Amino acid sequence: MFKRTYTKHWGITLALCVSLPVAAQTIESLTAEAQARIKLFSAELKSNLMQATKQGGPVNGVQACHIIAPEIQKKLAKDGWIVARTALKYRNPANKPDQWEQQNLLQMLSAHQKGEPLVTMAKAEIIELQGKKTFRYLKAIPMDTRCTACHGEHITEEVKTKISTLYPADSATGFTATELRGAFTVQKSIL
Numbered sequence: 389m390f391k392r393t394y395t396k397h398w399g400i401t402l403a404l405c406v407s408l409p410v411a412a413q414t415i416e417s418l419t420a421e422a423q424a425r426i427k428l429f430s431a432e433l434k435s436n437l438m439q440a441t442k443q444g445g446p447v448n449g450v451q452a453c454h455i456i457a458p459e460i461q462k463k464l465a466k467d468g469w470i471v472a473r474t475a476l477k478y479r480n481p482a483n484k485p486d487q488w489e490q491q492n493l494l495q496m497l498s499a500h501q502k503g504e505p506l507v508t509m510a511k512a513e514i515i516e517l518q519g520k521k522t523f524r525y526l527k528a529i530p531m532d533t534r535c536t537a538c539h540g541e542h543i544t545e546e547v548k549t550k551i552s553t554l555y556p557a558d559s560a561t562g563f564t565a566t567e568l569r570g571a572f573t574v575q576k577s578i579l
Contacts, residue, residue, distance in 0.1 A: 415523070419512045422525035422574040425464050425471045429572060432460050438534075446537040447550045453538075454554045458482075468576050473529070475570025479551070479560035488515065489573055492526050497568050506530040506568055514578065521579040531569040539563045 433456060440452030457473065457480075464471040474485040476493050485493055492511045500506050509528035514521055531539065538547055541562055551558050563569060 415512060415514065418523045418576065418578070419525060421469070422471075422512070422523070422576075423510075423527070425469060425574060426525075426527050426572040429460050429464055429471055429473075433457055441537075446544070446547045450538055450547060450550045450554065454480075470573075470575045472573050473570055474526075474573045475529075475560060476568075477559045477562075478570070479555045479558045481557060483570075485573075488513075488517075488524055489526060489571070493568070493571060496526075496528050496571070500528075500568050506566070517575075517577075520577045523574075523576045523578050525572075525574040527572045527574075529569045529571055531563045531565055531567040533565045535569065536563065536565060539569065 433453070436452055436456045437449050440456075441449040461472055472483065474483050474489045474493070476485065476490070476497070478484055495511075496506070496509045499509065506528040507530060511524075511526045513524050515524055516522070517524075537543065538551065539560055539562075541564060543551075543561060551561075560570075
């Protein structure tokens, strides 16, 4: 098995684990496409959440996220790309991390606890997944102060009720600003 690790700059490590060498520009172009899709996902979700929260407070934001995030994922799922969010403490069971995501989320958490900034943390890798070479990308999501109304330590009863109605098994609370909230996860089969 061929294995090489490339470091581009702080926190972004590109690792290749494949039978044959893959050109650096290939993983770089896949990474650029993944980053572009994440940027679209993040911007659209943030815009919709801010608008919903402005119109009806955090309860409305929870409802909007419940509806809008899956719609954005579907919209970005073109040309074989899968774009989603995941976390160690997830709200939606559909966002539970797989083994690769969990391992890398734990590494990000450890690096952050040692002082590395979350905003630069990402992992790009080509792995074997269900018999296919698959590009995987994980980009850390830092906890933002605005997110504490629904994911923080002090959540109103009204918001708690809405969360438990939509997500009975929710575990995505108790965060403080600047913690690792989760990650955007992107994948595409390449062969």
